[in-house]
Amino acid sequence: MHQQSTEQEVISASMPLESSHMSVATPPKYIYAAGQLRPHFTNLGLEKESEAATQLLNLKPKDYYDLFTYKDRHNNQPYRYLAEQVSWILSIDNQDAYVLLPNSNDELNEFINTLEVSDKHNVADEVLSVVVGVLGPVAPDELSNSQPLPMVRCQHLYHFTTAELMEELSVHNTTTTSIRDVLTALAPKPNVGASDHERAKNFLAYRYATIYAKTAGLAFSKDESGTEDKDSDQFLENLETKRSNNSPGRTIIDVIFTYQRNVSGRQSTYYTSVDVTDLYPFLHSNLMDYVPSS
Structure with a gap:
């Protein structure tokens, strides 16, 4: 015994x-x-x-x-x-x-x-x-x-x-300030990573460096004519998430980034989609221009 x-x-x-x-x-x-x-x-x-x-x-x-x-x-x-x-x-x-x-x-x-x-x-x-x-x-x-x-x-x-x-x-020529700005927006406190929206943002924060390159202004260095754009400095003005209906049977989260130029105040909006259906999230679409649906 x-x-x-x-x-x-x-x-x-x-x-x-x-x-x-x-x-x-x-x-x-x-x-x-x-x-x-x-x-x-x-x-x-x-x-x-x-x-x-x-x-x-x-x-x-x-x-x-x-x-x-x-x-x-x-x-x-x-x-x-x-x-x-x-x-x-x-x-x-x-x-x-x-x-x-x-x-x-x-x-x-x-x-x-x-x-x-x-x-x-x-x-x-x-x-x-x-x-x-x-x-x-x-x-x-x-x-x-x-x-x-x-x-x-x-x-x-x-x-x-x-x-x-x-x-x-x-490595992506991203400044410390822009990195912290994006991290703060993607991973606001508190964020326990339990909802679909939180999981999508956490995945992007630690797995998708392109977001930081965008915020550093790398994508805005030239204007429409191909010449240097003196108004290329910008900051992340807003971030929001929306559930996408583009893939029936899957859970897709659109993460929408709105950037604002420091000088002109002109805004540019981009989005990327994250599939959070399964245990491991993955990128559903790369960062691209965002056109709001009517």
Whole structure:
């Protein structure tokens, strides 16, 4: 009887990775969100277990990345079980939003790798984890730190710092100011990436660099005659989203950008469409001139 009880305790302790926590409604509701990920210890015993291991390895108290990835002389990872048994909480705009359940060890590895970036990045630079997953029910109290947080079965996660994002987008000759303007418009706070419109905007914010190039004025450097346009400097004046009816059976979101010239005040409107029908959004149409329907 004692052995059976012990086995049950082990199973219960590893439940954050078990599918029994996750009962997805039909049809599934998808999440495409960006935030900060952190481990949460589901009980005091697990937290003390982590503290003891940290002291044994002479690590800093919250050096979870080095703890979870530590390898002994046999190339084993004796403390990975801690990463498998903690809960992983995603906060958005400094508010806890979701409990993430890794779909497999690949996603768990990405969770752990996020901690390395968080530990080593510049304090003034923000680390963002982009989560693609399926929304589930509200998490048990022990997983959510007694908050009413929904669970998300994470199918994919990638992370970057805001400095890395700026550097990548700057390749397109885009200024830091224009990048931040578009990010602010596409990913307004708070944005939990749960609605079709939020998922479309988050996809564009982190996957479609052409938007930033447009805002930098690259597409407006010449006038109709082909000569240099002195009024090419412009800013993103407005952004809106609309559900498209152009593809029956699919969920298409049109994201409409209105740019305004600094000197003349003349406006130009463009749109791009994102298909958000399935778990992974994708570009349905590239950025093009927008002509409102009558």
